[in-house]
Amino acid sequence: AVLPGPPSAAARVKESARRRLREFDVGDRFSRLPLPKASVLLPLTVRAGKLHLLLTVRAMQLRRSPGEVCFPGGKREAIDKDEIDTALREAKEEVGLQPEKVEVVCRLVPGIDKMNHVVTPVVGFIEDTFQATPNPDEVSDVFVVPLEYFVKPSNYKTLPYKTSSGYSGWMHCFIYDDHERKMSFKIWGLTAHFAVFLALVIFGKHPTFKVEYDLDNLISSAETNFMNLYASIYERKKSNL
Ligand SMILES: CCCC(=O)SCCNC(=O)CCNC(=O)[C@H](O)C(C)(C)COP(=O)(O)OP(=O)(O)OC[C@H]1O[C@@H](n2cnc3c(N)ncnc32)[C@H](O)[C@@H]1OP(=O)(O)O
Numbered sequence: 001a002v003l004p005g006p007p008s009a010a011a012r013v014k015e016s017a018r019r020r021l022r023e024f025d026v027g028d029r030f031s032r033l034p035l036p037k038a039s040v041l042l043p044l045t046v047r048a049g050k051l052h053l054l055l056t057v058r059a060m061q062l063r064r065s066p067g068e069v070c071f072p073g074g075k076r077e078a079i080d081k082d083e084i085d086t087a088l089r090e091a092k093e094e095v096g097l098q099p100e101k102v103e104v105v106c107r108l109v110p111g112i113d114k115m116n117h118v119v120t121p122v123v124g125f126i127e128d129t130f131q132a133t134p135n136p137d138e139v140s141d142v143f144v145v146p147l148e149y150f151v152k153p154s155n156y157k158t159l160p161y162k163t164s165s166g167y168s169g170w171m172h173c174f175i176y177d178d179h180e181r182k183m184s185f186k187i188w189g190l191t192a193h194f195a196v197f198l199a200l201v202i203f204g205k206h207p208t209f210k211v212e213y214d215l216d217n218l219i220s221s222a223e224t225n226f227m228n229l230y231a232s233i234y235e236r237k238k239s240n241l
């Protein structure tokens, strides 16, 4: 019989990330909130021994957020049985990623977008050989960023924001220079929020900038932040009825 050899460096990086991610899996705990829903896929891949995240640039002809960087994803459809289904269906439609080529690891604490959708981030590993085929109706470009950039950026600022429900605060904004492609990408808002949380979960160390969490209680502070945001939107919806 052939004995399995020692795990490769890539396999070890994945195994330690997998273990951390599973501790933060929210499962279906946020599945029944009465707001419209969307999902995004946070596709992780190992390149040169390091975790990387795949991101997209939205097509300019889209009605919502044209030209902005986001993860593959979209609104829930009736055929989707859960948040994971939505993320995988959208990733296939947008970048040609086959669902069976994704090792889904967990769902993280949701966020809320401009249109008041509850957006669930689904984390999955994809193969380092994956070649995206962007659907030009929705995606104009696909790129990867080392996950570490979201705790140790070289070009970072905060942007102020205010929602329609009167909730104000600030957002992370990263400029990532892809030297190989001689291109620069601006990653901000909800997309940056998910990327930072993922990096905090996996690396478990302090970032070089201020974050909205108590890093000693990352899970509970992420849930509290979400529930506060959710409550502000829900209260406003009720008072508008
Ligand atoms: C308060 C924080 C707000 C921010 O953070 S803004 C800051 C920076 N931007 C971000 O972080 C992006 C955040 N947004 C997102 O990630 C996504 O919008 C989100 C929430 C996942 C929703 O996904 P979407 O991609 O907007 O939704 P979707 O994929 O279901 O649909 C997109 C639009 O495309 C259309 N579409 C779908 N398939 C198509 C096709 N084959 N040909 C042409 N059009 C097609 C679809 O109808 C939709 O159009 P519409 O938006 O309804 O007008």
Ligand SMILES: [Mg+2]
Residues within 6 Å of the ligand: 072, 073, 074, 075, 090, 094, 138
């Ligand atoms: Mg989409």
